[in-house]
Amino acid sequence: MSEKRLHLLRSEEIAKGTRAFHLSRPEGFQYEAGQTIDLYLIDPKEMDAEGPVRTFSLVSAPHEPELMFATRMRDTAFKRLIQSAEPQMELAWDGPYGSFTLHKNAGKPAVFLAGGIGITPFMSMVKSATHQKLPHAMYLLHSNHTPQDAPFQKDLAEFQKQNSNFHFVPTMTDLTPEDSWAGERGTIDAAMLERHIPNRSNAIYYLAGPAGFVHAMRDMLKADGVDEDNVRFEEFPGY
Numbered sequence: 001m002s003e004k005r006l007h008l009l010r011s012e013e014i015a016k017g018t019r020a021f022h023l024s025r026p027e028g029f030q031y032e033a034g035q036t037i038d039l040y041l042i043d044p045k046e047m048d049a050e051g052p053v054r055t056f057s058l059v060s061a062p063h064e065p066e067l068m069f070a071t072r073m074r075d076t077a078f079k080r081l082i083q084s085a086e087p088q089m090e091l092a093w094d095g096p097y098g099s100f101t102l103h104k105n106a107g108k109p110a111v112f113l114a115g116g117i118g119i120t121p122f123m124s125m126v127k128s129a130t131h132q133k134l135p136h137a138m139y140l141l142h143s144n145h146t147p148q149d150a151p152f153q154k155d156l157a158e159f160q161k162q163n164s165n166f167h168f169v170p171t172m173t174d175l176t177p178e179d180s181w182a183g184e185r186g187t188i189d190a191a192m193l194e195r196h197i198p199n200r201s202n203a204i205y206y207l208a209g210p211a212g213f214v215h216a217m218r219d220m221l222k223a224d225g226v227d228e229d230n231v232r233f234e235e236f237p238g239y
């Protein structure tokens with residue numbers, strides 16, 4: 001286990017069964033929007049098969065003073081312990097890791113496809129790009145079962161107001177025709193991309209979420225003729 005330590009400061013519910021956790025930012029810790037951190041429980045009083053460490057994408061952006069991650073609260077030892085943590089609980093950490101970060105060439109639009117909790121790296125990227133006033137065109141399609149399950153919708157709508165290069169398209173897959181919802185319905189497909197992205201021939205695609213979502217999106221893009229070299233993805237195991 002890493003020797004490095006940080007503190008779990010607080011947490012709050014951000015969607016049904018979904019929490020955001022705020023962490024102290026260790027001195028000198030630098031990262032890029034979209035990168036992950038490994039968090040370890042120290043001497044946990046209970047443990048299960050997956051052990052005391054989990055990887056999380058940082059939701060916070062590099063200009064912010066605290067770190068933040070978000071997760072679906074499954075009934076696992078790791079998640080029980082962080083949810084019931086005393087304030088200032090110590091965690092060991094390692095990182096940052098990963099190269100799931102925004103490409104440099106602003107001439108190419110970014111298309112972010114997020115399944116549920118897979119929104120986490122995109123929150124950081126969009127927040128950071130908005131803060132830095134980056135010129136990249138960014139299109140985020142975020143798929144959830146229902147609006148109650150969908151984290152960060154208000155923040156994303158707010159980024160869209162602040163940043164005219166950012167376009168936010170939430171879609172709900174499990175609504176009945178009677179449910180009121182003004183946005184898209186159903187899973188993300190090529191027709192939905194066509195409706196919202198004016199010129200995607202030279203776009204870079206980023207996919208994040210549970211493995212089933214990422215596989216389905218890769219297949220959909222392949223069938224749509226998107227070059228695999230322009231598709232980057234991050235699978236979240238355990239969902």
Ligand SMILES: Cc1cc2nc3c(=O)[nH]c(=O)nc-3n(C[C@H](O)[C@H](O)[C@H](O)COP(=O)(O)OP(=O)(O)OC[C@H]3O[C@@H](n4cnc5c(N)ncnc54)[C@H](O)[C@@H]3O)c2cc1C
Pocket residue numbers: 036050054055056057058069070071072073074075076077078079098117120121234235236237238239
């Ligand atoms: C790069 C990266 C970024 C991530 N970012 C986030 C994030 O931002 N938010 C988030 O919530 N999660 C993220 N994850 C996933 C996270 O690390 C946990 O795996 C996830 O939150 C589930 O943890 P858990 O304690 O609920 O379940 P776990 O105890 O990890 O697993 C639950 C179930 O899934 C099974 N399982 C676990 N791992 C695997 C596997 N590799 N293959 C097949 N089955 C498996 C277990 O056997 C068990 O049945 C990320 C993972 C990676 C690799």
